[in-house]
Amino acid sequence: MVEKMYPVTKPIILVGLFWLIGFSFIGCGVKGPPVPPRKPSVPAVSSLAYQVTDQSVSLSWSMPGPLSGRQARRAAFGIYRSRTALEQPACDGCPLVFEKAATVPYELTPTNRYAADVPLDPGYRYVFKVRLETDGGMGPDSDSVQFDHLSHVPSGSLESP
Numbered sequence: 001m002v003e004k005m006y007p008v009t010k011p012i013i014l015v016g017l018f019w020l021i022g023f024s025f026i027g028c029g030v031k032g033p034p035v036p037p038r039k040p041s042v043p044a045v046s047s048l049a050y051q052v053t054d055q056s057v058s059l060s061w062s063m064p065g066p067l068s069g070r071q072a073r074r075a076a077f078g079i080y081r082s083r084t085a086l087e088q089p090a091c092d093g094c095p096l097v098f099e100k101a102a103t104v105p106y107e108l109t110p111t112n113r114y115a116a117d118v119p120l121d122p123g124y125r126y127v128f129k130v131r132l133e134t135d136g137g138m139g140p141d142s143d144s145v146q147f148d149h150l151s152h153v154p155s156g157s158l159e160s161p
Helices: 009-025
Strands: 045-054 058-064 076-085 099-105 114-120 124-134 146-149
Touching: 045 124, 045 146, 058 124, 058 146, 076 114, 099 114
Parallel strands: none
Antiparallel strands: 045 058, 058 114, 076 099, 076 124, 124 146
8 A cells, every 4th residue: 555645745846856956066166285284484593694713603583572482492403514624625506414513492583593612623614504493493594694714813803794
């Protein structure tokens, strides 16, 4: 025995089928690949200056402003050095190989100015740069400073302009 469908049920089923078929062919647009949440950018170090003494160089630099609490927790400044023996001729345009010479932990200062002393060996041409490193990545390189460190630095010492 076949049961009769209620007259209201048939239109509801047809409307439901219409919507189901319609949404299976029509989407809400083309989806792109998933995008991870953006991390805050790491600020650049600026105003890198130096002063050479007999056995070391004093580097100083500044930041545009303080880091946020989360960025500041594990932030540090990486000091990178490239050195070439003075006996080798200068090669303008040749790539420089930098190695990490020191790490200075980030600390909040009222002036946003930082400094570090790095030991030097005599008889080398040095190039230094500094960048901020956080959990979110590395900031861009600072401007570089370059100088020759002779076996004996005159009493006036070398200083950046």
